[in-house]
Amino acid sequence: MPREALWSAIAATLRAEIAEGAYAPGARLPTEAELSARFGVNRHTLRRALSDLANAGLVVSRRGSGVFVATRPTDYQLGRRVRFHQNVTASGRTPSRRISRLETRPARPEEAEVLDLQEGAAVHVIEGVSLADGLPLAAFQSVFPADRFPGLLAAMEGQSSVTAALTACGLTDYTRKETRLKAKLADPVLALALQVQPGTPVLRSVAVNVDAAGSAIEYGTTWFAGDRVTLMVSPDQP
Amino acid sequence: MPREALWSAIAATLRAEIAEGAYAPGARLPTEAELSARFGVNRHTLRRALSDLANAGLVVSRRGSGVFVATRPTDYQLGRRVRFHQNVTASGRTPSRRISRLETRPARPEEAEVLDLQEGAAVHVIEGVSLADGLPLAAFQSVFPADRFPGLLAAMEGQSSVTAALTACGLTDYTRKETRLKAKLADPVLALALQVQPGTPVLRSVAVNVDAAGSAIEYGTTWFAGDRVTLMVSPDQP
DNA sequence: CCGTATGATTTGTCTAGTTGTATAGTATAT
């Protein structure tokens, strides 16, 4: 009977340390060179162990960067009134946003239709990435009618909460009217923004938000990193 | 009367050559392929001879690396204030240390309890192997409260004496408060670190060191290679 | 201040050599 293979024992050790919290989710493991020195094995043997962990979905390795502890998939509640920050804090993490684009441009036909605008009317576009504990969870693009919120982009300067900016523009409340979901593959640009491998699955959510009066005020698209987020669709509350 | 087996004769030849110093302790023997060619036998037959030597503790083989000539055991004094270097030099050997891991991570419940910390408080972890004349005698893991010794890991960089690093952090003296001993079997990872066969007996020592004021400052575990070390427990001196 | 270039670091892949293990077959002594 063959005794336990070295790589297997090493994998078990690392597994236990990850489980004990020695390496937090999202954290980088020591380099392969350091780990192989620590265990006193050749780098190939260590890589065999890492490949076992990666196969089990416990770690993700990125060439040139390192090996990272995989984040357990987050449940992301998709409801009429749930915002990003609540979602992330509810799972015990620290939410943050990185805004990458603020601009005003003519509405595209589809956007104009949804937002009930004339084709070519000006819209504000906000693009960015939402993160939990510094790890990208989703990339988003939101389109707002410019004439309804003239100072929106200015209100976004220096802070990152879209909800707060909308409030500053006089919108007290808004709810999600409809959401369409689709599974896609991340193209290189999206993969970069989400820090995943190109070709990994992504959940694209297209949502329309309406104000209290029921008129559309936001046309938002969100791309969730499929391996980090599980979307929970809850029944609508009236 | 059965004439002596081939493998037995080969083993005797190698035994004699090792005894004559043709292969120094720690040196690598020729590869199995070379030796089997030299004696004109199949590799299996030669391996039967080698296995005889290994069983007698004369050689140690490492897969992928080669077969090495082994060395003799040491007495290791276990006292309140005895350090590793003194122990090894006392037995006429050259001590050395190989540090394999320097990290800071959250304390595990047991460690927090012993070191009187809050659960999850940061601790420094130092792992390595202690050697005599280049041969591993013991593998150790030491855990220190990070807030008590903020610069400990930095002090360990570029040198290997834990005592010196502690001194650099302002700790002038410490003594062993308690030691628990247990016999265990080496798992593959530990076996590799100690350069013994997996499954060979190992002495695990769990010790708590305290400073002059009596507060715990180190939670250390040491695994001694059972066939290379004899532990001597001396009565405590007040 | 920003983009670029460059060098160092880190993971991915390949080739080759060494010991460990398993299976099957052959010769020989009892």
Next chain:
DNA sequence: ATATACTATACAACTAGACAAATCATACGG
């Protein structure tokens, strides 16, 4: 006949070294 010793072959596990590809940090020039 039947163990026992040895041969033959094949594959698995691990080591060793080299190079490629991606990334990151830093310095430099506009």
